[in-house]
Amino acid sequence: MADFDANNELHTQIQYRLLNKLSESERRYRELVENLREIVFKCDQEGKLLFINQAWTTTLGYSSSDSLGQPLSQFIDLQDHALWQSALETLDEQSNIRQELRFYHQSGEQVWLELSMSTNQQGEISGSLVDITASKQAKLLLEQTNEILEDRVQQRTADLTQANQELTTTLGELQRTQMMLLQAEKMSSLSHLVGGVAHEINNPVNFIQGNLKYLKQDIQDLLRFVEHYLEHSTELFPELQDLLQDIDLPFLRADLPKMFQSMETGAKRIHQIVLALQNFSRMDEVDWKRVDLHEGMDSTLMLLQHRLQHDSVGDTIALHKQYGDMPCVECYPDQINQVMMSLLLNAIEAIEARQAQQELPSRGELTLQTTLVNDQWVQIRVTDNGIGIPEEQQTQIFNPFFTTKGVGQGIGMNLALSYQIITENHHGRISVCSQPGVHTTFVIDLPIKRSQP
Amino acid sequence: MTPEQTALILIGFQNDYFASDGILYRFIEESSKATQAVANTVHLLDALAQSAVSVIATPIFFTANYEELVDPVGILKTIQEVGAFQMDSRGSEMITELEPFREQILEVPGKRGFNAFTGTNLEGILQQRQIQSIVLAGAVTSVCIDSTGRSAHERGYEVTVLSDCTSARDTFEQEFYIENVFPLYAQTLSSAQLLASLGS
Structure with a gap:
């Protein structure tokens, strides 16, 4: 047995030396691995660390003694545990998993690492972890910069749009x-x-x-x-x-x-x-004055009498004056006369146009009606049975330069001016209601006393 | 494998190897951390507390001037050079984690080299207890564990090496012995597998 023991000791020494040689070779590879900037690791099937190189400590701050034997998940940010678990579950011998994961540095800071790992027949897992924090932060910074730039562009666009709108409004006003x-x-x-x-x-x-x-x-x-x-x-x-x-x-x-x-x-x-x-x-009379509107209307009608009695094709237009009992109204008389002239002329021309098309079943009818609405307002209604105004044009007829007349026949400002006179100068209201082929009525509501806006 | 005919041999569970301030702690630190050798051994001892399995420790220690070593080579030379495992030093004492099991453990002194049978009364004790199966735990896998294991095999014992209760100098060496060397003459089991085979 003494020989056995001597041999045994000798064999152990031989093995020890062989192992030293082998370890030397292994050490060379280990040194290579240890000197890598990337983390190299090995885990068991459950994810417990069996090996880590020096980069682990350099990158995450933990010593190898505190880390070996611990599950790798312990160092992974809670937010990414599910990703790690999923990677473990999907890992097989044929595949190499790649996944970006957030880790905790020993100082508590977050470190982005790109995981690459595979497994062997024994189920052991080996892989690497590359620090991508800088590129992640750069990407984040880039995204933030892009967002800021986009915000600025949007802001500038909004400013330009607003400026454009203001310019358009100003141009319209001009x-x-x-x-x-x-x-x-x-x-x-x-x-x-x-x-x-x-x-x-x-x-x-x-x-x-x-x-x-x-x-x-x-x-x-x-x-x-x-x-x-x-x-x-x-x-x-x-x-x-x-x-x-x-x-x-x-x-x-x-x-x-x-x-x-x-x-x-x-x-x-x-x-x-x-x-x-x-x-x-x-x-x-360029200033405010209390006047009898009916007088102004009659004067206007007198100037238009030749148009009412005989039109271009020999038809006549029946004028119906339905004047209500109402007090004098404070206004700019010349402006109101101008409005009445525009509305009456429009009505006559609408009737003439329909007569020219020989569409009028009977003769032209023009009704001028005034009403005392209440102690503050009077209403003037001018109704004709001319060609009427298509519905799509009814919202535009008070716009400047809108006209349905031919080139050289009108500049499309009479109704715009009338609108201005009634709404802005007199704080009244003017509207139109037209059923083409039946009748068209312009309605003016005027305050009896001069009112402030 | 029956508990009555089985002996768990604890090799090198001494402070100079396993205590953080041990002289040779760094020598096996990586592997022992990886296998959790101490924790697993404690758990195993706990599980075997009521069983008939014999638990024997074969500590190694030398006189102050290492007169037992003549022209030592390899690890023995290293032990002498660094002054490890000196008799009556803290480094040669059993690690504190195993202290609670002191009554359960039969300490067999006299080990001066790799082989726990050499210089000790280990074989006599085993024969007296009619032991047939030897289970090895401790350090260092490539030296004392392997030497003792082969010696036990040569002596006709059924040898088992516990993969998670042993520690080599590094994980590479540990894996190499567990996977390539021990299977030549022994079976390798984890402590859980051992308990299962003992019916504990």
């Missing part, structure tokens, strides 16, 4: 203001012209109208003289006899009163037209 100014200037010029013409016509017409009765008296006196002369003369000179026959005195006597009557009627008509022109222009 266009409207420009149009208002143009129209105001045009109306002002027109008013001046109309007012001036009316004034110039008024004086000679007054001369004519004022002298007519004296002229009539003078002529009657002359006729009386002639008649007396003829009555008391026994014989006329032949030249006078011839002249008397030429002038046909009996006819003259009978025709003169008719002629005077006609001239008086004409002069009176001219006087009325001049009054209407003056009323429409209201050159001296």
Whole structure:
């Protein structure tokens, strides 16, 4: 047995030396592994660490003695435990699992590691863990920077959009203001012209109208003289006899009163037209004034009378005035007249258009209606049975430059201006209701007293 | 394998190997941590407390001047050089984790080399107890465990090496012996498998 024991000891020494040689070789590989920057590990089937290289301590801070024998999951962030468990369950000999996992550094900081692992026949798991924290953080930083940039772009876009909207609004306001100014200037010029013409016509017409009765008296006196002369003369000179026959005195006597009557009627008509022109222009009434709206409407209607009596194709338009009992209204009279002119002209043109298409079953009807709504408001309604306004256009007709007329026939600002006058200048309301082929009604609500917005 | 005819031989469970301040602690640290050799052995002893299995420890220790060693080579030379396992030193004492089992453990002194049979009365005790199966635990796998195991095999014992109660110098060596060397003359089992085979 002593020989046995001696051999045994010898064999152990031999093995020990062999093992040392083998270990030396193993150590070389181990050194290679130990010097790797990446973590190299080995686990049992349950995930308990059997081997880790130095990079483990360098990367995560834990010593190998504290880590060996511990489950790898103990070092994995709780959020990623399910991923690790899933990787363990899906691992087989053919596959190599790759997974990004968050680990806890000993200091408590989070470390991103990219896991790569495989298993052998014995079920042991070996793999590597590469620190990707820097690239993750860079990626995160990039994402954050992108988000910030996107936010900035969105903000800038929003700012630009807002600025664009403001510019569009401003442009619209400028266009409207420009149009208002143009129209105001045009109306002002027109008013001046109309007012001036009316004034110039008024004086000679007054001369004519004022002298007519004296002229009539003078002529009657002359006729009386002639008649007396003829009555008391026994014989006329032949030249006078011839002249008397030429002038046909009996006819003259009978025709003169008719002629005077006609001239008086004409002069009176001219006087009325001049009054209407003056009323429409209201050159001296640029400020608020309490007026009888009906007077202004009548003046406007008088200016349009020729359009009502005979239109282009010989039809007539029946005018129905349904004036309610209402008080004077505080307003800019010239502006309201202008609105009435626009609405009435539109109504006449709509009827004419329908007449031209020979679609009107009966004659044209134009109704001008006024109502006292309550002690604060009055309402004016202008209704016609013209061609009407298609529904899709009803929301646009008050827009500046919107017109259904041909090029050169209208600039599409009358209703826009009317809208401006009623809503902004008078704080009233204007709307339209149209059933094409049946009727169209413009409704104006005006405050009786001047109101503030 | 019956408990009555089985002896668990504890080799090298001494402070110089397994205590954190042991002189040769670093020598086996990696492998012992990996196999959890001490914890598993404690658990095994606990499980065997009421069984008929003999538990024997064969501590190694030397006189202060290592006069027992003549021209030592290898690990024995290292032991002498670093002054490990000196008689009556703390390093040569049984580790504290096994203290609770002291009454259960029969300590057999005299081991001076790798083989626990050499210089000890181990064989006599085994024969007296009619032991047929030897189960080995402790350190160092490649040296004392293997030497003792082969010696037991040569003496006709059925040898078992516990894979999770032994420790080599590193995991590579541990795995190499468990997988390639011990199967030549012994069976390798985990402590749980051993308990199962003993019916505990």
